Amino acid sequence: MTTNDIENKENIEGKGKTIKLYRxxxxxxxxxxxNFLPFNLIFQWLNHSRIPNNDFTHREFAFEHQNGAYxxxxxxxxxxxxxxxxxxxxxxxxxxxAVYPIEPKNRKTVSKNLMKPISKEMVLDIDLTDYxxxxxxxxxxxxxxxxxxxxxxxxxVVDIAIKEDFGIxxxxxxxxxxxxxxCWMSDSKIRYLKENSRRAFIEYLDILNVKSKNKKGIxxxxxxxxxxxxxxxxxxxxxxxxxxxxxQGTWDSMESNKELVLTIPDLKLRNSLLNKWNGNPNMTxxxxxxxxxxxxxxxSINSFDLVDWRKEMILNMLYPRLDVEVSRQMxxxxxxPFCVHPGTGNVCITFDPSKKxxxxxxxxxxxxxxFNQDELxxxxxxxxxxxxxxxxxxxxxIKQEGHQKRELENESLEF
Amino acid sequence: MFKKVKRRTQSxxxxxxxxxYLAGPANETILKEYPDRISFYKLPPLTEVTLDQFETYAIxxxxxxxxxxxxxxxxxxxxDLVKLMTERIKMLIPMHPLNTVEPxxxxxxxxxxxxxxxxxxxxxxRNEELRKKFxxxxxxxxxxxxxxxxxxxxxxxxxxxxxxxxxxxxxxKESLKKELIVTHFNDVxxxxxxxxxxxxxxxxxxxxxxxxxxxxxxxxEKVSKLPWDNVPDLVxxxxxxxKKGNAYVPEFLQMNLLANEYSKFLEEQLLITLxxxxxxxEDERLVPILDNLSKGYISSEFQSFQEGGDQAESDINxxxxxxxxxxxPACARRLMDGLEENHHLRYAGRxxxxxxxxxxxxxxxxxxxxxxxxxxxxxxxMSLEKFNKEYKYNFRHSYGLxxxxxxxxxxxxxxxxxxxxxxxxxxxxxxxxxxQSDNLTTLLKKMGMRDDGNLQKVLxxxxxxxxxxxxxxxxxxxxxxxxxxxxxxxxxxMEVPITHPNDYFNRGVLYEKRLExxxx
Numbered sequence: 001m002t003t004n005d006i007e008n009k010e011n012i013e014g015k016g017k018t019i020k021l022y023r024x025x026x027x028x029x030x031x032x033x034x035n036f037l038p039f040n041l042i043f044q045w046l047n048h049s050r051i052p053n054n055d056f057t058h059r060e061f062a063f064e065h066q067n068g069a070y071x072x073x074x075x076x077x078x079x080x081x082x083x084x085x086x087x088x089x090x091x092x093x094x095x096x097x098a099v100y101p102i103e104p105k106n107r108k109t110v111s112k113n114l115m116k117p118i119s120k121e122m123v124l125d126i127d128l129t130d131y132x133x134x135x136x137x138x139x140x141x142x143x144x145x146x147x148x149x150x151x152x153x154x155x156x157v158v159d160i161a162i163k164e165d166f167g168i169x170x171x172x173x174x175x176x177x178x179x180x181x182x183c184w185m186s187d188s189k190i191r192y193l194k195e196n197s198r199r200a201f202i203e204y205l206d207i208l209n210v211k212s213k214n215k216k217g218i219x220x221x222x223x224x225x226x227x228x229x230x231x232x233x234x235x236x237x238x239x240x241x242x243x244x245x246x247x248q249g250t251w252d253s254m255e256s257n258k259e260l261v262l263t264i265p266d267l268k269l270r271n272s273l274l275n276k277w278n279g280n281p282n283m284t285x286x287x288x289x290x291x292x293x294x295x296x297x298x299x300s301i302n303s304f305d306l307v308d309w310r311k312e313m314i315l316n317m318l319y320p321r322l323d324v325e326v327s328r329q330m331x332x333x334x335x336x337p338f339c340v341h342p343g344t345g346n347v348c349i350t351f352d353p354s355k356k357x358x359x360x361x362x363x364x365x366x367x368x369x370x371f372n373q374d375e376l377x378x379x380x381x382x383x384x385x386x387x388x389x390x391x392x393x394x395x396x397x398i399k400q401e402g403h404q405k406r407e408l409e410n411e412s413l414e415f
Numbered sequence: 416m417f418k419k420v421k422r423r424t425q426s427x428x429x430x431x432x433x434x435x436y437l438a439g440p441a442n443e444t445i446l447k448e449y450p451d452r453i454s455f456y457k458l459p460p461l462t463e464v465t466l467d468q469f470e471t472y473a474i475x476x477x478x479x480x481x482x483x484x485x486x487x488x489x490x491x492x493x494x495d496l497v498k499l500m501t502e503r504i505k506m507l508i509p510m511h512p513l514n515t516v517e518p519x520x521x522x523x524x525x526x527x528x529x530x531x532x533x534x535x536x537x538x539x540x541r542n543e544e545l546r547k548k549f550x551x552x553x554x555x556x557x558x559x560x561x562x563x564x565x566x567x568x569x570x571x572x573x574x575x576x577x578x579x580x581x582x583x584x585x586x587x588k589e590s591l592k593k594e595l596i597v598t599h600f601n602d603v604x605x606x607x608x609x610x611x612x613x614x615x616x617x618x619x620x621x622x623x624x625x626x627x628x629x630x631x632x633x634x635x636e637k638v639s640k641l642p643w644d645n646v647p648d649l650v651x652x653x654x655x656x657x658k659k660g661n662a663y664v665p666e667f668l669q670m671n672l673l674a675n676e677y678s679k680f681l682e683e684q685l686l687i688t689l690x691x692x693x694x695x696x697e698d699e700r701l702v703p704i705l706d707n708l709s710k711g712y713i714s715s716e717f718q719s720f721q722e723g724g725d726q727a728e729s730d731i732n733x734x735x736x737x738x739x740x741x742x743x744p745a746c747a748r749r750l751m752d753g754l755e756e757n758h759h760l761r762y763a764g765r766x767x768x769x770x771x772x773x774x775x776x777x778x779x780x781x782x783x784x785x786x787x788x789x790x791x792x793x794x795x796x797m798s799l800e801k802f803n804k805e806y807k808y809n810f811r812h813s814y815g816l817x818x819x820x821x822x823x824x825x826x827x828x829x830x831x832x833x834x835x836x837x838x839x840x841x842x843x844x845x846x847x848x849x850x851q852s853d854n855l856t857t858l859l860k861k862m863g864m865r866d867d868g869n870l871q872k873v874l875x876x877x878x879x880x881x882x883x884x885x886x887x888x889x890x891x892x893x894x895x896x897x898x899x900x901x902x903x904x905x906x907x908x909m910e911v912p913i914t915h916p917n918d919y920f921n922r923g924v925l926y927e928k929r930l931e932x933x934x935x
Contacts, residue, residue, distance in 0.1 A: 166643065167660030189660070193644055200647035204657070224597040226653040 022345030022368040026066055026090060029340065032367060033087045036378050037338050038387050043079030045186070045394045046096065048401045052078040055119070060097030060104040062333050063089055064342075072097075072333075073104040092342040095333035096121075117330040119191040122168075122198065125334065126154045127180035130210065130321035136248050141343070143179045146247045148360060151181055153239060154320035155353045157232045158183070161205060165228060166190075170397045172390065175364050177341025177348045182334060186397060188404060195330055202327040204228070210321050217316040219263065223308070233311055236318040244285065244317050251285040254278065260288060263313065265304045269295060337390065340367055349386035350393070441518035449525035451572045452510040453560045455677060456532050456684075464530055470704055473538070475507040476531035477708055480552040487551060488829055488914050492881060494610030497559055510560065512568065537695065538708040540688040544833070549685065554678045561670055576673075580639040583663060588638050591663060594656045595638070596629050599665060602654070603629045608879050612667055636665040646672065731776045733784035739775065741863075741893075742927075744886055744919035745846040745855075746831065747771050748862055753842030754789050758796035763834055763843040765806075767826055769813040774825030774917035779814040786810050827915045828883055847873075847882040863893050887912040890919055897926040904929075 024032070047056035061074040061082075076082040086094060098117030100107070107115050128135070128143055128151060135147040155173065162168045162185065170186040193201070207229055208218055225233065244250050251260045257277045261270045272295055277283055283291070296306050326332050339348050345367040351358040365382040374380035378387055464472070482503060486496050508528055511521055532553070539549035564572065573580055588595070604624045606612030613632050640661040649655045649662060649672065656663040664672065695701055731739060740751060750768040754760050760768060765786075772782055790802050808817055815822040826834075828845065837844045846858055852874050856866075864870050869892045876885035890913060891898065901908050906929055913919045 164659070165657040167658075189642070189644075197644040197647045200644070200651035203651035204653055207653075222601060224600050226598055227594040227656060228653065230597065 021343075022366055023343065024340055024345050024367045028345075028367055028371070029092065030087060030090045031371075031375075032340060033083070033090065035376050036370065036381075036383060037083075037086075038378075038390065039083035039086070040079045041387070041390055041394050042336060042338065043082055044398060045390075047079075048186070048188075049398055055099055058099050058101065058103055058118075060100065060333070062095040062097060063091035064093050064095070065089070065091055073107055075104045075106075093339040094336055096336050097333040098330050120330050122185040122190045122193065122201065123327055123332075123334050124158060124162075124183040124185075124202075124205075125176075125180065125323040125326040126151060126158070126182075126320055127176070127323060129179065130323070134244075134248070134250060134317055136250060136252075141178060143360065145361065146243075149239070149243050149247075150318070152353075152357055153236060153243075153318055155181060155183075155358075157235055158205060158320050158322075159353055160231065160235075161228055165204075166201065170393075170400070172337070172350050172393055173353055173358070174337045174350050175346070175348050175358060175360060176335065177339070177346045177364075178344050181358070184334075184337070188401065195328065198330065199328050202322060202324050205320070206322050206324055207232070208316065208319050208321060210324060217263065217312075219265070219309070219312050219316075221308075221312055221315075225311075229315070232319060233315060237311075237314050240314045240318060241286070245289055246286065249285045250317070251288050254281055257288075263316075264292070264309065266301050269299055269301050272299060338387075347383060347386075349383070350390045351386065352389060352393075355389075441522040445513070445518060445522050445525065449522070449529070451568065451575060452512060452525070453557065453564060453568075453572055454529070454532075455576075455680060456529070457680075459533050460526070460530050466700060466704075468530070469534060469701075472527050472531040473534040473704070473708055475527070476535055477538075479504055479507055479556065480535070480549065483552040483555050484548050487555070488827075488883070491912070492609050492611075492884070496555065497562070500555075500559065501563075504556070504559065512565070534705075535708065536685060536688050537692065537701070538705045540685040540692060546682065546685045547833075550678050550681045553681060554674050557677050558670055558674050561673065578645060579641050580664075580669075581641065583638045583640050588634075591656055591658070592630065594658075595633050595663065595665070596626050598654070598656050599633060599668075600624075600626075600629055602667070603632050605879055606667060607632065608875065609881075633665060636667060638663055638665045639669065640664070648675070731781070733777070733781045733788060736772065736777065736785055739920075739924075742775075742920045742923035743862075744913070744916045745858060745862065745889065746844070746916055747920070749846050749850075749858055750842050752858075752861070758790055758793050761841045761843075763837070764841055765809060766813065767831065767834075767843040769810055770823055770825040771916055771920075773814065773823075775920050779811070779816060782814065783807065783810055825915070825917045828886075829914070831916070832882075845882050845886075847877040847885045848880070852877070859889065862889070864889065883912050883914055886919065890922065894923055894926060897923075897930060900930055901926050 043052075043056060044050055046059055047053060049055075057075060057077055059075060060072065061076070062070060062072045063074060063086075064070055074085070076085060097104075098120035101114050101116070101118060102110055104115075128138075128147055129140070131147065131150050132139055135150065137144050137146045159171075159173075162171060162183070168185045168187050168190055172184050172186075174182045174184065176182055205228075221229075224230075250256065254277075257274060261274050261277075264270050264273070269292075273288075273292060276291065276295075277288060293306060295301075326334060335348060337348055337350050340346065341348060346360075346364045347367065347370070349364060351363065365386075370378075370381040370383060373382065378384060479500070483496070483500060486499060491499070508531065509524055510528060511524060513521070515521075516524075535549065539545040561569070561572075583591075603612055607624055607628065640663050643650050643657050643660060643662040646655065646662050646664060649664065649668065650657060655668065695705075737751075740748065743751060747768065750760060750764055750771070753764065754768070769782065769786070772785070777785065786806070787799070787802055790797055790806065791799050811817045813823055831843070831845050832848065834843065836849055846855055850858065855874065855877065856870065859870060859873065860866070864873070869888065873885045873888050876882075876888060898908055908926070909922055913922070
């Protein structure tokens with residue numbers, strides 16, 4: 001089950017430049033479901049073909065009702081029923097789960113042992129809340145241009161690994177509506193992975209070991225770095241000065257002196273740095289970063305390698321922080337693309353980071369804004385770009401899936 | 416006991432010998448049941464054997480496992496282990512390739528291997544220590560046999576396991592050169608140092624391997640690729656290169672991978688066997704044999720301690736223990752230092768050190784005096800009253816004077832390793848395993864090691880987890896004068912590695928005593 005992301009009104013106004021806010025009403029939602037949400041595309045995307053099959057009919061959907069109740073194990077015959085039910089129930093949002101051996105709505109007619117998931121897309125969840133200890137610009141639910149850069153970088157680092165290392169071609173990124181993104185991977189090989197392989201996949205990517213109790217970060221990493229880590233570092237190091245030292249000014253404050261100093265393994269250097277910094281309240285993060293190098297030289301420190309420490313700091317500050325559980329568990333549900341975030345009114349649109357970097361402040365259509373553009377036709381609204389992108393993606397994917405199926409059938413005929 | 420058992424069997428059934436249980440021509444059976452000369456032993460044997468065969472099969476395999484296990488305890492490295500064991504294994508549990516010997520002999524060999532493995536599972540599932548030893552020795556046997564397979568045989572075995580391996584072409588390997596080097600740098604370096612990779616004539620352990628050394632090894636390794644989800648553990652730990660959905664697994668990892676799978680599988684199977692064991696009681700012929708088999712497995716361990724144990728006994732008492740400190744191995748020295756510093760040792764430390772002192776000949780009364788003195792004198796030490804109330808029992812217990820009155824033996828290296836590792840305030844355990852290299856260096860320097868190549872070598876051995884080899888090396892360096900003199904007088908010097916802290920002590924005392932006696 002997902003955490004119920006019920007929004008707290010006080011959090012809506014953050015310190016940073018907050019995202020356009022509009023709390024959609026029940027009428028808004030019904031109108032949106034009836035006229036805008038591309039149910040048929042979502043059906044095809046989850047069904048992997050145009051003709052309904054088990055991939056869709058045995059698929060679990062969950063509703064979050066307007067009163068906050070959460071209802072699991074819904075399932076539908078086809079895209080039409082899917083839309084009809086959603087419009088009727090009019091949930092604040094709906095989530096997508098796994099494919100089961102039987103239709104989930106009939107789960108009570110069979111033994112519990114049968115209700116083990118067979119397949120599911122692999123998903124990734126990256127959320128700015130996991131960056132709260134690093135970002136200084138915003139906290140909690142608010143985001144701004146500055147901290148969104150963490151997400152943009154995370155997408156870049158992860159997307160290339162998914163594509164180059166794991167060879168996953170069919171993947172789509174989705175804005176979660178407020179402060180994060182999801183990635184859905186649909187290659188047929190990936191959909192049938194067992195949980196231990198899903199765990200391996202996510203552990204391979206999760207170099208910071210986010211869920212570990214040791215919150216001090218990763219230091220003393222094994223050298224030389226694995227190609228994935230080295231490639232990530234090469235991407236991230238270009239942005240460290242701008243994002244961490246300049247924009248975030250992570251170690252500008254006096255309080256953060258100790259935090260930074262504690263990552264340095266040499267006691268002598270630590271004390272010397274702390275003495276100087278505590279006496280100079282005007283030193284910026286950049287000054288301190290440079291000072292570490294200077295004093296390292298002056299004190300002829302040789303108990304650790306400064307270059308290695310710098311690399312590890314860059315990784316600790318900028319490497320993507322992934323929500324491991326969402327990816328690992330097959331029965332985990334995740335909000336569907338094109339749902340509306342109940343707290344912000346933003347549509348969870350799909351995007352392709354290889355074509356264009358996603359900017360939540362300019363690229364995420366808000367319900368309010370869409371209704372102003374056109375009451376009935378998405379083609380006349382700012383949803384157009386995203387729906388067309390999704391349509392193209394689904395069509396290409398289905399074609400490829402069909403080829404694979406035919407190939408498999410031909411192969412089995414040969415025997 | 417066995418005679419009686421045997422008679423009873425004979426009265427039940429008449430067996431003429433091996434040929435009676437052959438079903439059909441030998442060659443057919445081999446191809447059907449034992450196509451490979453290596454096995455994961457997934458299926459237990461189903462045909463019957465005589466009790467005699469049951470026993471001889473088991474004993475021959477047991478001999479091999481004991482020898483492997485003893486060598487492993489002594490910290491013998493993999494390549495030496497292979498050298499020492501290859502011939503023995505060929506003699507006792509041979510596995511010839513197909514068509515190299517008569518089919519009947521081949522079938523008998525393979526049956527023997529199959530049965531003996533399953534019989535010993537019954538004998539060694541009984542406790543954690545036995546299970547661990549069994550798995551570790553069997554896994555070595557598996558690796559050794561795997562390494563001896565021809566390319567075709569390996570392929571055939573792999574095919575049987577349904578793993579979709581595909582060998583990577585030279586040009587594809589070359590295109591991944593950079594990635595392969597960085598990914599396998601550490602594993603290959605350790606392999607070179609331990610002698611498991613590369614040939615020993617180009618042994619480059621003395622210097623640190625560079626990229627060229629690593630590539631030299633990797634170039635000769637067969638690299639296979641397979642869909643990454645077949646090797647989730649290697650992926651999760653980033654131990655392999657992954658590209659476009661394929662994991663690239665060099666041969667040395669394949670063997671490890673199989674060996675890991677095999678040991679995991681064996682551990683599970685031993686636990687299952689343990690649960691089924693009560694059902695065996697019905698067959699009272701087997702239980703005594705199994706008891707005997709597992710007994711033989713442990714006994715050799717404490718011999719080294721007992722042999723030398725008496726020599727040093729008399730002249731040690733509570734006040735002169737400190738004078739013998741120079742004969743202490745690093746683990747005992749660390750405990751002594753901790754005790755002097757804190758006027759206290761935590762539970763595991765007290766256990767380990769009391770029994771060590773007992774082993775060097777400190778009697779129960781002297782021991783109690785010693786501990787009382789150490790615990791109650793010095794600044795910040797506890798009161799005598801507290802000592803008597805809270806600790807006295809504990810020390811008397813170790814000498815078998817309280818409670819269950821078990822006469823506990825000094826801990827061997829294996830025993831020490833099997834205990835939980837020490838935390839920051841604790842001093843027990845094996846320093847070569849537990850200490851960071853700077854703290855280990857400090858300790859070794861205190862013991863008299865100098866900052867030279869020898870110290871470096873010891874640190875390297877500790878790094879590559881050859882703790883007993885490291886300890887033996889320290890002994891040889893610190894006692895080098897005495898060893899030289901002993902040898903020059905034609906006195907025998909022990910060459911086997913140290914496997915027990917008290918053995919370290921006894922050897923040191925023995926060499927010195929001999930010289931003193933010679934001088935008088």
